[in-house]
Structure formats: C-alpha cells, structure tokens
Amino acid sequence: MVYRAPVPDIVFTMRHAAGFDRALADGLYEDLTADLATTILEEAGRFANDVIAPLNREGDTAGVTLKDGAVTTAPGWKEAYGAWTEAGWNALPGPVNFGGQGLPVLLNSACVEMWNSASMAFGIGPVLTMGAIEALIAHGTDDLRARYLAKLVSGEWTATMNLTEPQAGSDLAAIRCRAERAADGTYRIKGQKIFITYGEHDLTDNIVHLVLARLPDAPTGTRGISLFLVPKFLSDGTRNDVRCHSIEHKLGIHASPTCTMIFGDHDGAVGWLVGEENRGLACMFTMMNNARLAVGLQGVAIAERAYQQALHYANERRQGRAPGAAEGMSPIIEHPDVQRNLLTMKALTAAARAICYMTAEGIDRAHRDSDEKARQSAYERASLLTPVAKAFSTDIGVEVASLGVQVHGGMGYIEETGAAQHLRDARIAPIYEGTNGIQAIDLVMRKLPLADGAAVRAQIAAMRATIVRVTKETHPAFGQTASRLRDAIESLDRATSYCLKAVAGNAPAQALAGATPYLRLFALAQGGAALAEMALAAAGLIAGGDSDPAHPARIALCRFFAENIAVGAKGLEDTVMGGAGFLDDARLALVS
Amino acid sequence: MVYRAPVPDIVFTMRHAAGFDRALADGLYEDLTADLATTILEEAGRFANDVIAPLNREGDTAGVTLKDGAVTTAPGWKEAYGAWTEAGWNALPGPVNFGGQGLPVLLNSACVEMWNSASMAFGIGPVLTMGAIEALIAHGTDDLRARYLAKLVSGEWTATMNLTEPQAGSDLAAIRCRAERAADGTYRIKGQKIFITYGEHDLTDNIVHLVLARLPDAPTGTRGISLFLVPKFLSDGTRNDVRCHSIEHKLGIHASPTCTMIFGDHDGAVGWLVGEENRGLACMFTMMNNARLAVGLQGVAIAERAYQQALHYANERRQGRAPGAAEGMSPIIEHPDVQRNLLTMKALTAAARAICYMTAEGIDRAHRDSDEKARQSAYERASLLTPVAKAFSTDIGVEVASLGVQVHGGMGYIEETGAAQHLRDARIAPIYEGTNGIQAIDLVMRKLPLADGAAVRAQIAAMRATIVRVTKETHPAFGQTASRLRDAIESLDRATSYCLKAVAGNAPAQALAGATPYLRLFALAQGGAALAEMALAAAGLIAGGDSDPAHPARIALCRFFAENIAVGAKGLEDTVMGGAGFLDDARLALVS
Missing domain, CATH: 1.10.540.10 (Acyl-CoA dehydrogenase/oxidase, N-terminal domain)
Structure with a gap:
C-alpha cells in the first residue's frame, strides 16, 4: 500500500x-x-x-x-x-x-x-x-x-546509544561496562551492550557509538556512570576494538539491525569522555528527552500509515449491504462498525500528533524565546508533555495498527497485505527509550511536581480556556464536544490533585499504582483540547468562507473523539483515585 | 516458557x-x-x-x-x-x-x-x-x-469448513462456488475457497471438507447456498478432485496450514449434500455457533499462556528498587505498575473464561435439561452469550498478549522469548469465525431481541442478584466491588434499553453504531458478576476454614476487576447512547 x-x-x-x-x-x-x-x-x-x-x-x-x-x-x-x-x-x-x-x-x-x-x-x-x-x-x-x-x-556518519546490558535495561544503575584511563587522555572501553539499534550497518563509512561505562574508581549506582564516544573507525582509519557479535530476530522493524556490541575484545576500544567523569547519565538524559519525543512520533507515524491503509481497503472492499444502501454489496466503509473503527484510528492519531507537536514547540520555545521566564515555563511544559507524547502515542500506535489489521478482516492476517507489519513494527515503540510504564512514573513522580505543580496547573488551565471557547461555539456539528471534554478535564484535574498530594505526602505507591491510567487520562484531556483548538480554527475558517472539506472533517473528528474516546476519562479517574488499594492484595492475587 | x-x-x-x-x-x-x-x-x-x-x-x-x-x-x-x-x-x-x-x-x-x-x-x-x-x-x-x-x-480423520471465497468473506451471499447434480445422486463441486484452516496436512489419512456452493438453479443470495461433504479420498481410495493450491504466509499460528483449495480442476469434486438443497447456510450456522465459542476459548487460552509467561518473567527479572523494598534490585513484580499490568492480564483472562464457560453450560442445558422451558431459556442464554464469549475473549486475548510483551520489556520484542508469538497468534481470533464487529452486530440486532428482550433482561437480573449478595458480604477485601459492579450493570441496563428501542423502532444504524462498545460493556458487567460469584464462593470457603491461598486471590482479583476495569462501563454507556450521532459526520471526517 x-x-x-x-x-x-x-x-x-x-x-x-x-x-x-x-x-x-x-x-x-x-x-x-x-x-x-x-x-x-x-x-x-x-x-x-x-x-x-x-x-x-x-x-x-x-x-x-x-x-x-x-x-x-x-x-x-x-x-x-x-x-x-x-x-x-x-x-x-x-x-x-x-x-x-x-x-x-x-x-x-x-x-x-x-x-x-x-x-x-x-x-x-x-x-x-x-x-x-x-x-x-x-x-x-x-x-x-x-x-x-x-x-x-x-548524516555522512550515524551514531548509536549504548546503554542497555543484559542485567541493566530500565535500571541503568546496574551498568557494568568498564572504562579505564589511558596515558594519552583517552579511555579504553570493555564490555558488552545489547539491543543497540543500528549498532553495525553498511549505510555509512563510520559509526559513532556513545557508550555508558564505569571508571574503576567510580561510585556504585547511577552516579558512577560516564559517557564515552567510541568511533567504529579512528581518525587514522584503523578499526577500533568494537564489533557486532550478533543481531536479534525481532517481532518487527526487521530492516533495522539490533546488535549485541562487544567493546574491547583485545586491548579495549578507544573512547573519549563526553562531559565529566561520573556524570554520564545526565549527558545521556540530554539526548533521551528528545529521543522520547521522536519515539512518540513513531507511534503517530505508524498509526497514520495503518489508518491510510485501512481507509484505502475499506473504500475498495465490498461486503454486505450497509443500512440504507442501494442493492448489492457496499464498500465496507459504509458499515457503521467499520466507520467507528476508522474514526477511532483517525481520532487517536490526530490527538497523539497534536500532543507530540505541542511538545516540540515547547522544546523550541525553551531554547529560542528571548524572555527567560517564557523559556523556563516552556521547558517545564515540554518536560511535562514529553512522557505523555512518548507513551500515549506509542500505545495508540499499537492500538491503531491492531484496528488496522481488524478492518482488513482475514486479509489483515496475511503478511503480503502489509497491515500486520505495521502492528509488528509498532509494538517496539512502547518499549524502547524507556518503557511506557517508566514514562508514566516519570510523569507522576517527577513532572507533576515541577514548579510545585504550577506546570501541570497551567496546562490544565489552558485546556479549560479552550473548552470555554468551544462552549461559545454555536456550530451544531460540535454536538456534545464541550461537555464531554469539560468532564474529561475536570477528571484530570481531580486525579492530578490526588497524585500531587500522594507524591508530596511521601506516599509514592499511591501515585505509582495509578501512573499508567493517569497518563492516559492526561492524554485524553490534552488530546481532546488540542483537537478542539483545531475544530475551533476550522469553524472560524468555514465562517470566513473557506470551503476546504478538511475543515468540517476536523470538527467531526473532534466531536467523535469527545463523544466516543474522551468519555473514558471518568473510569480512568476512578482507577487513579483507587490508588494503591489494590496493591495491598496484589501479591495475593498473583499467586494462586 | x-x-x-x-x-x-x-x-x-x-x-x-x-x-x-x-x-x-x-x-x-x-x-x-x-x-x-x-x-x-x-x-x-x-x-x-x-x-x-x-x-x-x-x-x-x-x-x-x-x-x-x-x-x-x-x-x-x-x-x-x-x-x-x-x-x-x-x-x-x-x-x-x-x-x-x-x-x-x-x-x-x-x-x-x-x-x-x-x-x-x-x-x-x-x-x-x-x-x-x-x-x-x-x-x-x-x-x-x-x-x-x-x-x-x-479424530482419525479431520474436517474443514469451506466458506470463504475472495469476494465472499463476511458476506456469504456472494459465494460463487458451483455444485452440479450428478446422475448417481451425488454432486460435482467446482470453485475456489480461501483461508481454509488445515485444508491440507499430513496428520491424518483423510480430510473431510464441508463446502458451501450453489446449485445451477439456486436463488441468488444466502437462500441459494447448499452444504456439501467433499472427502479428500473417496471410499474406494481414489483421490477426489480437490487440491491445495497454496498456503498463506501469516502473522501467526504458523504451524496451522491456511490453504487455498481448488475444487474441480478436472471433472468436479465428488460431493454429497448435507441437509437440504439451498439450506446450507442454516446447516453451517449449526456448527458455527459452537465454533464461535471455541474461538472465544482460544482468546482465553492465549491470554492464560501470555499471563503465565509474563508472571514467570516478572518473578525472575530484577530491575530497580520497588517502593519499600530492601537494598538492591527488586523482582519487577514488586513494582506497582508491573503489578497493575499482571493483574489486568489475569483479571481479563478470568472474566473471559467465566463468560465462555457460562456459554458452554448454556449449550449443555439447552440440549440436556428434561424441562422444555429450561431448555429454551438456556438456548436463549447461550445464544445471547455466544457473541460476547467470542468477541470479548478474543479482544482481550490480543490485549493480554500485548501486555505480556510489555512486561518483558526489550526481551518481549525478541522472538526467541516467545511472548511475541502469543501476540501474533492471538491476532487471528478477533477475525475468524465472524469478525468481532459481526459478533457485536449479532448481539445487538439478533440476540438482544430474543424472546422480546426477555433473555437479556433475565441475564441482567441474574447479575443484579449477584451484586445484592456482594453488598451483604462484609469481608473487607471486597473494597468497592459491590458499588463499582452495580454501576456497570446499571450502565448495561440503560444501554440495553437504548439498543432494544433502536432495533424495535427500525433505527438499526442507532444500534449498529454502538454495537462494539455495547458488547464490551456487556462483557464488563457479565464478567464482573461472574468474578463476584467466584469471590463469594471463595469467601464462603474461607469462612468455613478452607486455607487455600487461591481463595483470597479470587476475592482480590474480583476487586481489582471491579475497581480498575469495570469502571470503564460508564464511558462505554455514553458511547452507546451517543448512537449514530457521529455517523452523520463520519464520511465527512473520513475524507480529508
């Protein structure tokens, strides 16, 4: 396709x-x-x-x-x-x-x-x-x-991020890869790294590895990790002591090599320190935040691709007679249930795209605004939105790709069709660059408390302001958009207070237990508000005489999101507010 | 694993x-x-x-x-x-x-x-x-x-179901495969069938194909389809005129051959009529209902397998330090977010299992009860529950298998781990034996109106009776089980009235638009009530001195389902009651 x-x-x-x-x-x-x-x-x-x-x-x-x-x-x-x-x-x-x-x-x-x-x-x-x-x-x-x-x-050369080791995945404190100081000011790196994306390939003449490793005298834990630059080829053209030992047989993204890299089989790979010794994790986080946004964009991307393919198929494939249709088989897009699937796919994709792009604008403003306060609040906003952009977008990437398979019926299960590949490809994104569970924990434990909660409060205030404008909009195509989105935002507001209180009161389990549903709730409210902004803009353009059919489409999509997806907010709020209640019995339930 | x-x-x-x-x-x-x-x-x-x-x-x-x-x-x-x-x-x-x-x-x-x-x-x-x-x-x-x-x-021989043709998937009215009467009372079958599971294999000496085809003088549509038995080998040992032309390259269930079958390359495959001419679809539905339950059981099965594998991994894998844990890395099962994932997997699996088994008991009673009224009401109950058993169980099969991949982190994306296979295998079940969209339509359009709605009303009454008993249960481990499940059942009741009214009022689009969320809502209420029945039984056994740790586990699991999953019912109700509102604009939104 x-x-x-x-x-x-x-x-x-x-x-x-x-x-x-x-x-x-x-x-x-x-x-x-x-x-x-x-x-x-x-x-x-x-x-x-x-x-x-x-x-x-x-x-x-x-x-x-x-x-x-x-x-x-x-x-x-x-x-x-x-x-x-x-x-x-x-x-x-x-x-x-x-x-x-x-x-x-x-x-x-x-x-x-x-x-x-x-x-x-x-x-x-x-x-x-x-x-x-x-x-x-x-x-x-x-x-x-x-x-x-x-x-x-x-792009003449590419780069890699070498974090993961067999015992150190989400927990980088467990990194064992070693680095020794050499007399010339460089370092010698020895150790094994796994799951290294594009760790070895034939696209470019050289590959620049960024590697987390420990100096011999480093403190234990994350405060003893340093970052090194280890090129595949040194400046004099000699091959460095680093090699690809094996590649993984994965569920998807088959064209992307995922390598086990061996550093220092012989005398140690030559590396240069990036940043200060033992401060490698801070350096890594510099790049990880933007990489998290990029992975969120992968979720949007695969959802868009899956949606386009399903839409195309639904327009072509004829089965059954839709309600009110003429004699003969209708294109399946005429069937209400298929329409629901396609609208769900498109609405989730549009909401995730908006959240990712908002995050990107925050990053830009944090770097580019001339006003320091504006830079600071943009930085906080981008920091707040990054885990939402990463986790929500990649979760919906999987959901939308799975719906895409479903719209194809039996053809969706056949690899030649291509719909199944999107699902296989999509499935990595909720895992890499910090699992979505870790994104949710980051959101609740570190991002909500930013500026004593002012960052998240400002974000909620902006959502409310959008809804006030929707309430004043009289275009009938908005349906119940205003009330459904308002309910979602108020659910978010209450759940936010609950989580802030739990974190401040040193009851982390209360917040951690609901972190994942909280993140989803945040995304439903934020995504709904963003779609509403677009719908309002579209209504304004229509009122101004713009006859682009994409404008009524944006209003209809926002309405669908509000009436069919954002309505899940209350259930998520209930779940978050249930807190750690279930955890008391969780271990009980998990051993039977 | x-x-x-x-x-x-x-x-x-x-x-x-x-x-x-x-x-x-x-x-x-x-x-x-x-x-x-x-x-x-x-x-x-x-x-x-x-x-x-x-x-x-x-x-x-x-x-x-x-x-x-x-x-x-x-x-x-x-x-x-x-x-x-x-x-x-x-x-x-x-x-x-x-x-x-x-x-x-x-x-x-x-x-x-x-x-x-x-x-x-x-x-x-x-x-x-x-x-x-x-x-x-x-x-x-x-x-x-x-x-x-x-x-x-x-099992010395196996059988197949030959329904699907390239232009006839969900819509069997479009079947073109031909059958001609032979002088000896048999028939000659000619045509192509696709997606035939175990259409050809080496497990047994013979394969018995059941094939839907049209007689030359048959009416068009579903009233002109007849069912034929076409063996691979005839009684005299000669090979029948049927062959496997190709096999599909599928996302999963790789060990199960999915064949394109060619009937009648030469003189026509010899077939025998099953049932009456032109009544083949009714015969096929005899077997399809039970096959639908069996596919629902596949959803339960793959969910159980994925859960076991994730639970095992979560007990073995150590990363990070859980809240309140001792020094060093905790098994990831100690982390609240992983516990939520595992409990979600287990609770969905248990609910789907209960619904499938209830359906099976209904089928048994419909055949075996000595009382005719009891047989009739059991038949209606089983008919009502069958689409729920099929669609809900296979939907959660995919969801649970996907969560299973997630619990494994990066290892889940590596095929050797096996978690990804469960997701690939699971993905067919929402599609075959009638897509889950078709199950939802069947539930709303044909099953709710059974006995003028008395079947579904009886089912809801039984759920309510269970909750009355939970309300009287004073064991503190039940938490908010009673109120959360009561809310879910009342949502189901209101949504049911809405759908019944739409179907009776000849406004099918109103019901069709919400069929899929209605089915999910039904399953949350029914699954919750079933888990509550088990929790009540467990509480009774505990009170009687039974110290099996599985009993408190059942109460905890029911509570988790009620407080964390069934709370989604209200959002689903809102969606169903929104009816076909969104459909007015759907085509608008789907072309931009």
Whole structure:
C-alpha cells in the first residue's frame, strides 16, 4: 500500500494546535514563514512517499544479515539513506555552525513523523544520530565537536546509544561496562551492550557509538556512570576494538539491525569522555528527552500509515449491504462498525500528533524565546508533555495498527497485505527509550511536581480556556464536544490533585499504582483540547468562507473523539483515585 | 516458557461461575461427578503441558511446507496429534453411538482452552472437526453419518469448513462456488475457497471438507447456498478432485496450514449434500455457533499462556528498587505498575473464561435439561452469550498478549522469548469465525431481541442478584466491588434499553453504531458478576476454614476487576447512547 504524507493535516496541527503561528509571530523561528515551512514539508512528504515508503515491505522481508561482523541492510536501503542525507534531511534541525539548517524541532518533528510513516525501521536510525548531536553540542569538547559534529549533522556518519546490558535495561544503575584511563587522555572501553539499534550497518563509512561505562574508581549506582564516544573507525582509519557479535530476530522493524556490541575484545576500544567523569547519565538524559519525543512520533507515524491503509481497503472492499444502501454489496466503509473503527484510528492519531507537536514547540520555545521566564515555563511544559507524547502515542500506535489489521478482516492476517507489519513494527515503540510504564512514573513522580505543580496547573488551565471557547461555539456539528471534554478535564484535574498530594505526602505507591491510567487520562484531556483548538480554527475558517472539506472533517473528528474516546476519562479517574488499594492484595492475587 | 494448565482455576470457574455444580445436581451430566471431571481435566492438563506445549515454538519457526500439493506439518506434530487422538481427547464430547464419550460441552470447553494454551495452531484443527461432527449429526443422512462420523469423532480423520471465497468473506451471499447434480445422486463441486484452516496436512489419512456452493438453479443470495461433504479420498481410495493450491504466509499460528483449495480442476469434486438443497447456510450456522465459542476459548487460552509467561518473567527479572523494598534490585513484580499490568492480564483472562464457560453450560442445558422451558431459556442464554464469549475473549486475548510483551520489556520484542508469538497468534481470533464487529452486530440486532428482550433482561437480573449478595458480604477485601459492579450493570441496563428501542423502532444504524462498545460493556458487567460469584464462593470457603491461598486471590482479583476495569462501563454507556450521532459526520471526517 502506498503512503501519502498528510501534509495539510500536519501543517494545520502545527499551526492551530501546536502554536506554530504564535512562535513565528514571536520571532522564534527567524526568517521562517508558514509558506516556507509548508514547502519544506511538501518536499519531505514527496521524499517519504517516493523513496522511503516503497522500501518498507522489502526491508521487512529481506531484513538485515550479519556475516563476519559486517551487517548488510536490505536492497535499496544504502541508496535511499544516501539520497536522504544528500538532500539535506538529516541536517534539517542541526546547528548552523556545523553545517545544519538550524530549523525548528517542531518542523523536524513533522518530518520525523513522515520518515517513520514511510518506514519505522528507516526512521529510527537518524533519531539516534540526532541524539548524539545534541549530547555533543551540550557536553562534547571542542576537539570532539570538530571531529564528529559536521559528519553527524550531515548524516555522512550515524551514531548509536549504548546503554542497555543484559542485567541493566530500565535500571541503568546496574551498568557494568568498564572504562579505564589511558596515558594519552583517552579511555579504553570493555564490555558488552545489547539491543543497540543500528549498532553495525553498511549505510555509512563510520559509526559513532556513545557508550555508558564505569571508571574503576567510580561510585556504585547511577552516579558512577560516564559517557564515552567510541568511533567504529579512528581518525587514522584503523578499526577500533568494537564489533557486532550478533543481531536479534525481532517481532518487527526487521530492516533495522539490533546488535549485541562487544567493546574491547583485545586491548579495549578507544573512547573519549563526553562531559565529566561520573556524570554520564545526565549527558545521556540530554539526548533521551528528545529521543522520547521522536519515539512518540513513531507511534503517530505508524498509526497514520495503518489508518491510510485501512481507509484505502475499506473504500475498495465490498461486503454486505450497509443500512440504507442501494442493492448489492457496499464498500465496507459504509458499515457503521467499520466507520467507528476508522474514526477511532483517525481520532487517536490526530490527538497523539497534536500532543507530540505541542511538545516540540515547547522544546523550541525553551531554547529560542528571548524572555527567560517564557523559556523556563516552556521547558517545564515540554518536560511535562514529553512522557505523555512518548507513551500515549506509542500505545495508540499499537492500538491503531491492531484496528488496522481488524478492518482488513482475514486479509489483515496475511503478511503480503502489509497491515500486520505495521502492528509488528509498532509494538517496539512502547518499549524502547524507556518503557511506557517508566514514562508514566516519570510523569507522576517527577513532572507533576515541577514548579510545585504550577506546570501541570497551567496546562490544565489552558485546556479549560479552550473548552470555554468551544462552549461559545454555536456550530451544531460540535454536538456534545464541550461537555464531554469539560468532564474529561475536570477528571484530570481531580486525579492530578490526588497524585500531587500522594507524591508530596511521601506516599509514592499511591501515585505509582495509578501512573499508567493517569497518563492516559492526561492524554485524553490534552488530546481532546488540542483537537478542539483545531475544530475551533476550522469553524472560524468555514465562517470566513473557506470551503476546504478538511475543515468540517476536523470538527467531526473532534466531536467523535469527545463523544466516543474522551468519555473514558471518568473510569480512568476512578482507577487513579483507587490508588494503591489494590496493591495491598496484589501479591495475593498473583499467586494462586 | 513452559505452560502449566491452571486446572484448579478452571474447575473453580466451572463450579462457581458457570453452574457446573447445579447442572450436576439437576442430573444433566448423567454419572459424571465433580471429582471425575477434575481427574479428567488434570489428565488433559498433563497432556497439554507435556506433549503439546513443547511443540509450540518449533511449530512457529518451522511452520508448514507445501510441495506438490502436499502439506507437511512441523516436526513432531503428526506424532503429537496421533497421541492426542489415541488418548481419546478428540472423542471427549462426541456422540456415544459413534464412539464418543458424550461428555459435556462445558467439560470439553475447559479442555479446548488447555489445548489452545498449549498451542493455538494445534488447537484450531480439532475445532473444525468438531463443527463438522455437529453438522453431520444435525443434518447428515444416515449414509454419510455411517461413513464419516466415527472417524471424525475419534479424530482419525479431520474436517474443514469451506466458506470463504475472495469476494465472499463476511458476506456469504456472494459465494460463487458451483455444485452440479450428478446422475448417481451425488454432486460435482467446482470453485475456489480461501483461508481454509488445515485444508491440507499430513496428520491424518483423510480430510473431510464441508463446502458451501450453489446449485445451477439456486436463488441468488444466502437462500441459494447448499452444504456439501467433499472427502479428500473417496471410499474406494481414489483421490477426489480437490487440491491445495497454496498456503498463506501469516502473522501467526504458523504451524496451522491456511490453504487455498481448488475444487474441480478436472471433472468436479465428488460431493454429497448435507441437509437440504439451498439450506446450507442454516446447516453451517449449526456448527458455527459452537465454533464461535471455541474461538472465544482460544482468546482465553492465549491470554492464560501470555499471563503465565509474563508472571514467570516478572518473578525472575530484577530491575530497580520497588517502593519499600530492601537494598538492591527488586523482582519487577514488586513494582506497582508491573503489578497493575499482571493483574489486568489475569483479571481479563478470568472474566473471559467465566463468560465462555457460562456459554458452554448454556449449550449443555439447552440440549440436556428434561424441562422444555429450561431448555429454551438456556438456548436463549447461550445464544445471547455466544457473541460476547467470542468477541470479548478474543479482544482481550490480543490485549493480554500485548501486555505480556510489555512486561518483558526489550526481551518481549525478541522472538526467541516467545511472548511475541502469543501476540501474533492471538491476532487471528478477533477475525475468524465472524469478525468481532459481526459478533457485536449479532448481539445487538439478533440476540438482544430474543424472546422480546426477555433473555437479556433475565441475564441482567441474574447479575443484579449477584451484586445484592456482594453488598451483604462484609469481608473487607471486597473494597468497592459491590458499588463499582452495580454501576456497570446499571450502565448495561440503560444501554440495553437504548439498543432494544433502536432495533424495535427500525433505527438499526442507532444500534449498529454502538454495537462494539455495547458488547464490551456487556462483557464488563457479565464478567464482573461472574468474578463476584467466584469471590463469594471463595469467601464462603474461607469462612468455613478452607486455607487455600487461591481463595483470597479470587476475592482480590474480583476487586481489582471491579475497581480498575469495570469502571470503564460508564464511558462505554455514553458511547452507546451517543448512537449514530457521529455517523452523520463520519464520511465527512473520513475524507480529508
């Protein structure tokens, strides 16, 4: 199935849900304009449609192969990656002084969505390179920047994040990989890392590994971890002491090599310290936050792809006679239950996209606003939204892909159709870059208390302000949008108070027990408010005489979300407020 | 990962949720006793654990191969199937006069669950044989019964259901496969069928195909479809004119061959009419209802298997320090969010099991009760519950398997772990034997109006009676069970009135639009009531001095379901009551 980048929806979401117009007006984006941004996104969309998307299925079936330590990617992948970097897409958000275009994270996020819709296995590679660029900008020495940044910005080289070890997955305190100081100021790295995405491949001449390891005299736990840059090839062209030992046989993203990497089989891999000794985890978190947003965008991306494929199939496939339809078989899209599935897919995707883009705008403003207070509150807002963007979007990525299989009926279960691949691909995103359970814990334990709760209160106040405007909107197509969304926001408000109190009162189990349903509740309220902003903008345009059929569609989609999805908020609130009640008996129930 | 058949939970569910004890007391099951049933189930459990379960992973990786029209199953499968029929398991529910053991559908349902937990790809084969047995008992001529029933009952031969054609999936009216009358009273079948489970294989010497086809003079639509029996080998040993043309490359159940079958390449496949000409669909529905229950049991089965595997992993894997835990890494089962995932998995599985077993008991009573009114109301109850059993159980099968992957973190995405296979296997069950959307439509359009709504009203009254008893229960471990379940049941009651009114008022779109959320709402209320029945029984046993730790576990699980899952009922009610409101704009929203 072809993919067609939904550039008009993307641009509308940027402008009317994520504050792109306001950011432009505030001078955050220098000489960028809405028209120029649209042109860039249309160009990116064409590349995603025409070059990357056609490789997605073959990448899945061919996968990657490991032979004598070398990983070969699927046919066409090396050429596509080359063309992609050649066209400058990797450099889009990179710093201007290292050859980047310095364009907004928000604009790049829209592109990241499109690369990943075209192929998640393709899209995940550059996410890691981007993370390494950020880490080097923030923490690298001038020498390291001079040697590596330009080639990472252009994409001539790629980068990896080497965190996980067999005993250290979610718990990085358990890292054992060792680093020893060498006489020349470099380090020697020894140890094994697992689940290293694009740890080895044939797309580029060199690969830059960022590796967490411990110095011999390091304290135990997370305060004894340092970050090192370990290139596959050293500057003099010699091969460093690092190799790919094996690749994983995974459920999905087959075209993306997932490697077990061995550092220091011989004398130790040569590495350079990034940041200070024993402060590696802080450096890693610099890049991890943006990587979390990027993984959230993968959720949006796969949902969009699955939706497009299901919509196409539902328009083509004829079965049964729909209520009120003429003689003969109707396209299945005419059947109410199929419409519900498709609307659910589209509404969840649109809500997740809006939340991700809002997060991206927050990151931009935190870096670019001239006002320090505005930067600080934008930073808090982005920090608050990041776990929601990551977890909600990737959860709905799986849900939407699963619905996509369902819309196809029996054909959905056949691999050739491609619907099943989306489900297989989607399933990794709730796991990597911090499982969604960890995102929920991060939200409740660390993000809600930001600025003594002022960040989340401000966010809820903004949602309420949106609903006040919906209440005044008299367009009948809004249906019960206002009341349903108001109920969801009030549920969120009460659940927020509950969690803040639990965290402040040193009763973490009370908050931890409901962290996952709390995050979902947050996303329903925030997603609903964002769709309402778009619906209001659409209503305004309609009132102004704009006859684009996409505008009534946005009102209808918002209404569907409010009346059919956001209504789940009360049940989630009840669950959160139940707190740790069930935990008293949980171990009891889990051994029978 | 090993599977251990949860026989004590299975027996407890049969006795305290599904009315097994009452059925025994009413004399429905002749000389069967609870002890004998337990012994049989323990024996079945051992077979599932020791013989079938170890083949599951290899069956997935080896799959099946087609060469020169012959399908070879994975290593060990033929031997396992032989041992299974040899031990008499296929014959368990079969009619005594054809070599069966005549045991209850309820007892066999518990076995079907275990076979499918051990391996869904194994378990689906006998489901089709069982369906053919039922069709032949109900509609076959004496001659056909004499020739085929005994060998199908023993499992010496297997059977298939040939419904689907490329243009006729959910819509059987579109069937084109032709049947022509031959001079000798037989028929010649010509046409192509797709997605035929175990259409060809090497497990048995013969395969009996039941095929839907049209006579030349048949009316169009579903009233012109006839059912034929078409054996792979005729009685004289000659090969019939039917062959496997290709096998599908599927997302899961790789060890189960899914075949495209070609009938009548040459002179036409020799077939015998089952039932009357042009009445084939009615015959097919005889077997389809029980097959739907069996597929529901597959959902329970895969959920149970995924839960066991996740529970095992969560007990073994150590990461992070849980709240209140000692120094060092805790088993991840100590973390509240992991506990929530595991409890959600277990509670959904237990609720779905109870609903499936209740359905099975209804089928038994509809056939076996001496009182005609009791048979009729049991028939209506089973008819009402069948779509719920099928759709809810298979939906939660996917959800629980997906949670199982999540509990494993990164390891869950690696195929060797086995968690991902459960998700891949589970994904077919919401599709085959009538998609879950079709189950929901069946529930709302055909089952709610049964006996002018008296069937569903009786079912809701029974749920309410359970909650009255919970209200009187003073054991503090019940928490808010009574109020949460009462709310869910009242939501169901209101939504039921809404749907009944819409169907009676000839406003089908109003009911169809909410059919899927209505079915889920029904299952939450019914599942909650069933878990409450078990919790009440457990509380009674505890009060009587029984110190089995499984009893407090049942109360805790019921409470978790009520407080964390059933609370979703109100949102579903809102959605159902929203009716077709969204459909007015649906097409608007789906073209942007």
